[in-house]
Amino acid sequence: MRLALLLGAALAMAFVPLAGLAALVLTGAAAGLPALLAMAAVLLAALALAVLWARDVELLAETLRQASHENLPGVARAAAAPALPAMARLARTMERLARAQASRATRLGEGLRASEAIIERLPDPLLVLGPDRAVLRANAAARAAFGADIAAVLRHPDLRAAIEAAWRHRGSEVAEIDLPVPVARAVQAMAIYLDPALADGGQALLVLSDRTRERAVERMRADFVANASHELRTPLASLIGFIATLRGPAADDPPAQQRFLAIMDEQAERMNRLIDDLLSLSRIELVEHQAPSEPVDVAALAERIAAGFEPRIAARRQRLELAIAGDLGTIPADADQLAQVLGNLLDNAIKYGRDEGVVRLSVAAAAGGRWPARPGVTLAVTDDGPGIPRAHVPRLTERFYRVDQGRSRAAGGTGLGLAIVKHIVNHHRGQLAIDSDAGSGASFTVWLPATADK
Numbered sequence: 001m002r003l004a005l006l007l008g009a010a011l012a013m014a015f016v017p018l019a020g021l022a023a024l025v026l027t028g029a030a031a032g033l034p035a036l037l038a039m040a041a042v043l044l045a046a047l048a049l050a051v052l053w054a055r056d057v058e059l060l061a062e063t064l065r066q067a068s069h070e071n072l073p074g075v076a077r078a079a080a081a082p083a084l085p086a087m088a089r090l091a092r093t094m095e096r097l098a099r100a101q102a103s104r105a106t107r108l109g110e111g112l113r114a115s116e117a118i119i120e121r122l123p124d125p126l127l128v129l130g131p132d133r134a135v136l137r138a139n140a141a142a143r144a145a146f147g148a149d150i151a152a153v154l155r156h157p158d159l160r161a162a163i164e165a166a167w168r169h170r171g172s173e174v175a176e177i178d179l180p181v182p183v184a185r186a187v188q189a190m191a192i193y194l195d196p197a198l199a200d201g202g203q204a205l206l207v208l209s210d211r212t213r214e215r216a217v218e219r220m221r222a223d224f225v226a227n228a229s230h231e232l233r234t235p236l237a238s239l240i241g242f243i244a245t246l247r248g249p250a251a252d253d254p255p256a257q258q259r260f261l262a263i264m265d266e267q268a269e270r271m272n273r274l275i276d277d278l279l280s281l282s283r284i285e286l287v288e289h290q291a292p293s294e295p296v297d298v299a300a301l302a303e304r305i306a307a308g309f310e311p312r313i314a315a316r317r318q319r320l321e322l323a324i325a326g327d328l329g330t331i332p333a334d335a336d337q338l339a340q341v342l343g344n345l346l347d348n349a350i351k352y353g354r355d356e357g358v359v360r361l362s363v364a365a366a367a368g369g370r371w372p373a374r375p376g377v378t379l380a381v382t383d384d385g386p387g388i389p390r391a392h393v394p395r396l397t398e399r400f401y402r403v404d405q406g407r408s409r410a411a412g413g414t415g416l417g418l419a420i421v422k423h424i425v426n427h428h429r430g431q432l433a434i435d436s437d438a439g440s441g442a443s444f445t446v447w448l449p450a451t452a453d454k
């Protein structure tokens with residue numbers, strides 16, 4: 001077969017000179033024997049050329065075969081061999097093309113791996129959906145957040161509506177959804193239709209961002225504004241009411257006027273305290289990100305603040321016990337804020353402690369160990385009053401949280417004292433521990449680090 005092909009090619013090449021020679025012999029222009037010899041030579045030359053040509057074509061085919069298998073050494077080997085100069089040039093061009101192609105493929109592969117790694121490590125859960133809306137791929141965050149529940153998440157009606165809408169206008173669509181499983185979460189889902197589709201058939205991306213924390217913060221802010229307005233409105237309403245009474249029914253009743261003015265004074269004071277506490281809170285929040293660094297002698301500060309409370313202690317026939325260590329030195333702190341911490345804790349102990357009870361203020365060096373873990377100073381205020389039922393303890397530092405609303409109001413409390421304490425302790429990178437139970441007094445311990453770092 002191969003031989004027949006070779007002979008055919010040789011004959012085709014030799015046909016014109018052979019025919020020319022035959023014509024010369026027939027017309028008698030050339031002698032028989034030399035013409036026969038010439039014809040044999042022509043045939044031989046054509047055969048040799050055909051063999052070379054067939055071999056080179058075979059080599060070119062091999063070059064292409066190796067290139068299609070991305071086997072660069074194979075390409076180089078085959079491309080080095082053609083004997084005919086034109087074929088050799090062609091083979092070298094093929095080799096160059098194969099090399100360029102291979103390096104492009106390498107770069108493409110690297111790029112693909114890089115984008116896959118980015119998708120995989122994206123902190124937000126990301127799903128790739130196929131044309132049938134089924135999940136083709138899920139990144140690590142998605143697997144960690146939803147695991148086997150991904151199918152259930154995709155069945156959420158609002159999410160499905162968003163995906164359908166994205167498909168309809170071939171764009172992106174956002175949905176806010178609440179997921180009850182595996183834990184209650186608020187999620188912002190963004191469906192992004194991809195046109196053209198991804199190489200793996202991915203037709204849309206679904207990014208699911210967990211908004212649970214942001215929602216909680218938003219709710220807290222809204223609650224805070226509502227609570228603060230409510231706390232201010234109550235004394236304001238009372239003031240407005242008394243003003244009307246003083247102008248009307250009590251206009252000619254001096255003893256009633258004196259009584260009402262005393263209540264009005266008290267209500268105005270309450271508003272004043274509330275505004276002071278609100279301003280304190282927002283001032284502390286403004287600087288909370290940066291730990292204070294001014295050196296403060298905590299022992300001296302504690303003694304000064306305690307002395308200021310003597311009259312109130314005496315008024316309730318309580319006893320103030322001071323246990324202040326002598327050689328504490330200074331710690332990095334904000335003196336005004338520490339004064340506020342001690343003031344608020346002593347105020348609570350006196351206010352909520354019992355008549356003739358004992359209020360104890362201790363300031364000591366903490367060596368560091370189980371709690372607190374690092375060396376520093378602890379300030380503790382303890383009373384032997386009715387204490388706080390254990391269930392309330394974790395919530396005491398929330399703004400406006402009071403165990404007994406009526407009692408706190410009657411005592412002039414704003415419900416912000418411990419929230420302020422907590423923020424100041426955070427500002428100092430310290431810790432607050434509350435130990436109390438119904439009937440067994442209350443103890444508030446603040447630990448402040450001895451060094452400014454962390």
Ligand SMILES: Nc1ncnc2c1ncn2[C@@H]1O[C@H](COP(=O)(O)OP(=O)(O)O)[C@@H](O)[C@H]1O
Nearest residue numbers: 348352402403404408413414415416417418442
């Ligand atoms: N030493 C204490 N003994 C009993 N209850 C306390 C004590 N300290 C705080 N509490 C409770 O914690 C609540 C929150 O305290 P705080 O934030 O200082 O607000 P306020 O003193 O203005 O009511 C108080 O209303 C009170 O119910």
Ligand SMILES: [Mg+2]
Nearest residue numbers: 348413417418
């Ligand atoms: Mg208080």
